[in-house]
């Protein structure tokens with residue numbers, strides 16, 4: 625197989641999603657049928673990357689996208705985790721084999737079309753066909769749970785409203801938010817462009833100014849109801865304005881790194897399938913992530929109030945989904961149809977992702 629085909633496959637694979645568009649992967653072309661994916665995680669800098677789980681899920685999404693992309697070039701891809709490496713820098717060996725009989729994966733056309741939609745979507749209920757497609761997408765090791773009717777969406781909206789208060793008042797989360805938004809941008813290769821964040825122009829301008837310093841954020845939050853506008857626009861209204869909240873659950877506990885990688889494969893299949901049936905899917909992972917912290921007993925903030933609040937929220941989340949402290953949750957999102965986003969995260973150039 626040609627080096628050109630490998631580069632083209634990687635060019636497609638890099639469109640896999642990753643938390644805050646961190647793209648925690650680099651590629652090494654070892655041989656004409658062998659790519660080593662060098663993963664990394666952001667647990668030391670990013671509060672949301674609890675134990676590297678979000679990065680490991682992104683690795684899974686990348687590996688599945690690479691596999692789907694390869695089918696478009698008559699190639700069958702298989703991957704294995706290289707043994708002995710640290711969890712913070714896992715290496716995945718991907719072998720590509722020519723298979724003239726292979727059919728192009730039906731999700732292939734959606735690799736580049738899949739995109740976040742953080743804004744309000746239509747509330748048109750899911751059709752039976754959309755339902756079935758989403759249920760089947762992640763495979764039999766996972767279960768897809770829907771929260772669709774208005775009272776269910778309202779309960780989720782309230783949960784997300786309270787969850788967002790933690791996100792916006794937590795000094796450790798502020799450090800992440802400050803780094804991740806590319807202000808004034810419609811497209812961003814390495815971060816999230818402002819216009820894809822999901823707030824209106826005025827709120828965006830205010831956020832940009834306030835977020836320059838934690839003291840301003842803290843002052844606004846304490847005395848000027850600073851969390852209200854972003855919470856309405858980013859959490860409450862979109863949580864009502866969607867067709868359904870969709871929770872991906874695993875039948876087995878997630879323990880090893882590879883369990884999270886497989887969970888990432890499942891989430892990418894769910895997301896690409898949503899695109900294939902005309903839906904946008906928007907992750908809303910922070911309730912899952914704060915619950916990971918709460919259930920592990922690890923404090924994620926110097927503020928004991930915030931940590932306590934997160935623990936109460938984890939109880940509420942579990943009661944809403946009919947689970948308990950041991951229920952393995954993979955991915956929480958909302959779906960719906962609607963207008964295409966006017967702005968999106970791009971990716972680093974493939975040449976910058978390949979080791980020379």
Ligand SMILES: Cc1cc2nc3c(=O)[nH]c(=O)nc-3n(C[C@H](O)[C@H](O)[C@H](O)COP(=O)(O)O)c2cc1C
Nearest residue numbers: 641642643644645678681739740907908909910969
């Ligand atoms: C594991 C994982 C968790 C994510 N969590 C969130 C989230 O909580 N909120 C959000 O707005 N986007 C979330 N995202 C979406 C990323 O921000 C998005 O994929 C990235 O910025 C690239 O944009 P794109 O998917 O539109 O290409 C998540 C993505 C992944 C893979």
